[in-house]
Amino acid sequence: MILTLRIFFAIVLLSMLAVTGWASFECAIWNTPRAVATHPWFIATLFDTYWAFLTFYCWLAYKERSWVAKIAWLIAILLLGNIAMAIYMLIQLFRVPLTAKMEDVLLRRP
Numbered sequence: 001m002i003l004t005l006r007i008f009f010a011i012v013l014l015s016m017l018a019v020t021g022w023a024s025f026e027c028a029i030w031n032t033p034r035a036v037a038t039h040p041w042f043i044a045t046l047f048d049t050y051w052a053f054l055t056f057y058c059w060l061a062y063k064e065r066s067w068v069a070k071i072a073w074l075i076a077i078l079l080l081g082n083i084a085m086a087i088y089m090l091i092q093l094f095r096v097p098l099t100a101k102m103e104d105v106l107l108r109r110p
């Protein structure tokens with residue numbers, strides 16, 4: 001399971017870097033057309049995305065003991081989204097052996 005999750009989050013990270021890089025070369029984010037930025041579904045998708053980021057962050061805040069790490073990861077997630085989340089997951093997944101159980105990844109270490 002750990003190997004599968006490592007592969008999955010590596011794919012998430014690489015695909016997000018690729019699509020973000022591609023989009024950045026196509027146009028700057030601040031050049032998003034007004035018709036897009038004010039569209040109800042665009043706004044609903046942003047709300048959905050950021051609530052998902054904050055939901056993930058709740059688990060991360062439980063896992064991390066340091067307030068500095070908690071704040072740094074919150075900023076990273078709010079600015080980089082799934083890129084930061086995939087990096088965090090890969091860090092967690094590479095801290096455990098391939099034979100580890102899911103609780104070794106999900107639960108706070110003593």
